[in-house]
Amino acid sequence: MMKKLGFGMMRLPLLDGNDPTSFDEAQVFEMVDRFLQEGFVYFDTAYMYHNHSSEAMVRRALVERHPRNTFLLATKLPTMYLKEVADMERIFKEQLQKCGVSYFDYYLLHCLNTENYATAQRLDAFGFVAEKKAAGLVRKIGFSYHDDAALLDRILTEHPEMEFVQLQINYLDWDSESVQSRKCYEVARRHGKEILVMEPVKGGSLAAVPPAAELLFHRHSPERSAASWAIRFAASLEGVSMVLSGMSNLSQLEDNLSYMSEFSPLSPQETQTVFRVRDIINSRIAIACTDCRYCVEGCPQNIPIPDYFHLYNLCQQETEDSKTAHTTDYDRLTSQYGKASDCIGCGQCTKQCPQHLEIPALLADVAKHFESGTSS
Ligand code: SF4
Ligand code: SF4
Structure with a gap:
């Protein structure tokens, strides 16, 4: 069975924290090598990650240094940038070239929500990815999703050809009314789709929990990191084939590998602990931003x-x-x-x-x- 941890290439180590393209290449190479060495295979990138330079970094660190049949590569069609039909072909070709591959294993319509779904429908982006699959340029088609459960139900009903969905699932958002983690998960299960999880550690914010929450985790298993609880929560859900973690340095990666190499699902008692921690955190977080940075590019006032x-x-x-x-x-x-x-x-x-x-x-x-x- 495929190991359930995927390497998210959106928060890679940098030499200059103010320049998202200044990769610490030596460290990225080492991280990729360690990941593969431990038997993990799934890598996730996207067109705009790291100011449009993550895909090329994936080529240098992964594609040019490891045989193509030893890993699975996922990237995404940026629905938010599409203006006309021709954009899709242009971007897809650019992605193949930047990644240095002849096919993608998983190809996603990126970030479907009400607005981006309307764009995808207008330009027939679903037909576009299905064509790429038929031509052997993509192995599996799906989409990443950021809206409520009702719209997800509609999309999966209108597009049964989609093979998988990538959902934002973490224990903090599980019952949240705005993110609707659990409701979206249940919809995807009802439609029988493979589920990939993004943001299991909520943009890194569940890696450091308030002291009272830390104490609960520590009491249960002193050797385990806070992030391990978050990732194991997502990976324990039935039907979830992959949990993506945006790893930013070697020690985070080693921590992830330590409990995902031989993955054991949360016990009922551990699940209870996670929900108690959630309640503690929820009472303290002021702004639930996950640092995805989707909002930054279009701001006319250049506000970070x-x-x-x-x-x-x-x-x-x-x-x-x-x-x-x-x-x-x-x-x-x-x-x-x-x-x-x-x-x-x-x-x-x-x-x-x-x-x-x-x-x-x-x-x-x-x-x-x-x-x-x-x-x-
Ligand atoms: S505020 Fe910006 S960075 Fe934060 S979650 Fe929203 S889009 Fe992402
Ligand atoms: S000016 Fe304000 S409202 Fe407009 S994009 Fe920037 S932060 Fe958002």
């Missing part, structure tokens, strides 16, 4: 939205001292990018946000927190 949300969240959880440190970080960012208060409320970002965050309103909170008392 997730970075501000991250700093704001840290301030809610920590001590007075760290608040000062985060304010300094905020000031450093505003010297290069738009301030939170520069937001003009155009709504471009909210349309892209898979977490359905009211970004302009939240930025107003951020501005109030970090900018009051400054000259702005």
